[in-house]
Amino acid sequence: MKSLLLLLLFSVSSLWAAIDTIAVDVGISVYKTMPIGVIPFTESGIDDSKIQEKPHETVSRDFSLSGRFDVVPSPRFDLVKFSRARAKFYVTGKLENTASGKWKLSCFLYASQTKALVLGESYTVDASNVRAAVHLFTDKVIHELWGVRGVASTELAWVSKIGGVKQIVAADYDGFNRKQLTSDSTISMMPVWGLGNRDIIYVSFRNGRGQLFRKNLLTRKDTRLFPAFPQTFSPVVNPVSGELLFSSITDGKADLFIGNMDTGKAKRVSFIRASQTSPAWSPRASEILFTSDRGGSPQVFVMGKDGSDVRRLTFMGRYNEQAAWSPDGDRIAYTSMDNGKMNIYTCAIDGSDIVQLTSGAGNNERPTWSPDGMLIAFASDRSGSYQIYIMRKDGSNVTRITNGGENTSPSWSWYPEDTNHTTSKESTK
Amino acid sequence: MKTLSLLFTAALAAAMLFACSNKKQDPVTDPAANTPPPAAQAAPATTDDDAAKQDSIEAARLEAQRARAEALMNQLMSDDIYFDFDRSELTEKAKEVLAEVGDILNKEPRFVVTVEGHTDERGTEDYNMTLGANRATKVKDYLVAYGIAADRLQTVSYGEENPKAAGHTEADYKENRRANFKVHIK
Known part of the structure; x- marks a missing residue:
């Protein structure tokens, strides 16, 4: 009966929950951005009530969030405007109904001066997948103009308080298409993505203990991980092997373990008398960041993946925690508490060159890097309640992506694996 | 505080005795103890599964008693x-x-x-x-x-x-x- 009820709850709440609006704080960035024109897409035979958002709005937000572009909006092609704003390129397209009932989305990147086509893509999609198709096109544009892979098709998972209980949710990286992944009566927390974005590893108190679980995102099946350990938390996935690094508490002391999620075997990798928690991998999984209170207050340390060669990284302030290594390998983001307020900092990998990214705006914590290393998502209560924000890695361009309720503990997904997605497309380049 | 806890201990002991000697449910103590009264009790006891019914009555009674004792003990240790x-x-x-x-x-x-x-x-x-x-x-x-x-x-x-x-x-x-x-x- 109980399981039936849970099943029922689950099926109701796993419906796609729509959000939300966006608040932007455009700070001054040291990173160079590229102006780019965006013109509304033409439409033919489109039922407006079925469309989540106009394609030019989605692509504009993608460009802004990417940290790489300044959008120059224009209702139509306007060479004077684009030239003044130094927008060498512009994007537009069209959205048409087709005989099959699906929609055809065509997206074009043009050179402003010559109106020459630089990149063209078309996608045949259901109404609900227009945004996903626009995200794919955004990343094509970023690859074309920046030579790198964008993150418009990535996702975020986080913890959302729903009906007074902390549940795990996941959404597109811009906060849209949120789906609820857990529907328990007990706390769920600390979600991270398994390799290939196939599952979410998280902590659940459903057995009264606080233990790691893995939820397969296709089957929605839950597996309890490392059941031999009484209390486990702070999971983080090895970016190369997929193994799980986590904290486990025995006799009041937290230690770090690396384990295979399929076999359940785990070995200890920290050998210090104090507690260690909040582990994080270096991009190639050769080193581990972690927090230890061996000096009486939490500080960030780094060591080899076998627990050797421990060095202290943070020396400024009493409370440094939640370190996260950038995918480029050059910076480390972390949460620091001063006078009871938490803020996000980055430093070089030897602990030097400390930069404070947030200040004077409530608490800011749990930094998580975008896979391209350009952005950091974090949780902040600057609006009065905890919400998820994205900023550039220099602290500029802070954008809120959640609205209402209480949202914490963001975790950025990996790059999606190259698949054909749910869209069929043809390149017209 | 000490006398209070002794009082509680006494209350606990009394409740246990009470629970042993009486099948009456006390709705105030704990909602978990509020298992529905077994309908079987009213039915004429004539069939083979009579013994099974008696067992389930007994199990329900023990469970209620246990829940009540736990609730009392938790109250006692609520500091x-x-x-x-x-x-x-x-x-x-x-x-x-x-x-x-x-x-x-x-x-x-x-x-x-x-x-x-x-x-x-x-x-x-x-x-x-x-x-x-x-x-x-x-x-x-x-x-x-x-x-x-x-x-x-x-x-x-x-x-x-x-x-x-x-x-x-x-x-x-x-x-x-x-x-x-x-x-x-x-």
Whole structure:
């Protein structure tokens, strides 16, 4: 009966929950951005009530969030405007109904001066997948103009308080298409993505203990991980092997373990008398960041993946925690508490060159890097309640992506694996 | 406090006797004890499964009794142990409360205890998990030193996840920096 009820709850709440609006704080960035024109897409035979958002709005937000572009909006092609704003390129397209009932989305990147086509893509999609198709096109544009892979098709998972209980949710990286992944009566927390974005590893108190679980995102099946350990938390996935690094508490002391999620075997990798928690991998999984209170207050340390060669990284302030290594390998983001307020900092990998990214705006914590290393998502209560924000890695361009309720503990997904997605497309380049 | 706890112990003993001698349900004690009265009781006892019915009645009665005893015991041990900010050492006040808890547990050997450790909301979730674990363990260690068998005491940390007071003032934080007890019959 109980399981039936849970099943029922689950099926109701796993419906796609729509959000939300966006608040932007455009700070001054040291990173160079590229102006780019965006013109509304033409439409033919489109039922407006079925469309989540106009394609030019989605692509504009993608460009802004990417940290790489300044959008120059224009209702139509306007060479004077684009030239003044130094927008060498512009994007537009069209959205048409087709005989099959699906929609055809065509997206074009043009050179402003010559109106020459630089990149063209078309996608045949259901109404609900227009945004996903626009995200794919955004990343094509970023690859074309920046030579790198964008993150418009990535996702975020986080913890959302729903009906007074902390549940795990996941959404597109811009906060849209949120789906609820857990529907328990007990706390769920600390979600991270398994390799290939196939599952979410998280902590659940459903057995009264606080233990790691893995939820397969296709089957929605839950597996309890490392059941031999009484209390486990702070999971983080090895970016190369997929193994799980986590904290486990025995006799009041937290230690770090690396384990295979399929076999359940785990070995200890920290050998210090104090507690260690909040582990994080270096991009190639050769080193581990972690927090230890061996000096009486939490500080960030780094060591080899076998627990050797421990060095202290943070020396400024009493409370440094939640370190996260950038995918480029050059910076480390972390949460620091001063006078009871938490803020996000980055430093070089030897602990030097400390930069404070947030200040004077409530608490800011749990930094998580975008896979391209350009952005950091974090949780902040600057609006009065905890919400998820994205900023550039220099602290500029802070954008809120959640609205209402209480949202914490963001975790950025990996790059999606190259698949054909749910869209069929043809390149017209 | 001492006399109060003795009073509670007496009440507990009385309730157990009462539960043994009387099938009447007491709705006030605990909702879990409110199992519906077995319909079988009213039916004429003539068939083969009569014995099974009697068994299930007996099981329901025992379960209700057990739930009631647990509820009473949890009420008896509802005093929380409080801690200073970012500390897990036991204060003198905490030790006084723990001595009473130790006395109760010594008198009631059937009960096992889960010590739950908590922190206030300041600081990170991860570090607060270790802080909550530290606090629960300090409480457990004290009780073991007091003579309670270690295998009767489990610890779990909730970190900052389970605040008692929902606000964000120093008074709320003080309420939330605590360890509390969940008691079960072995």
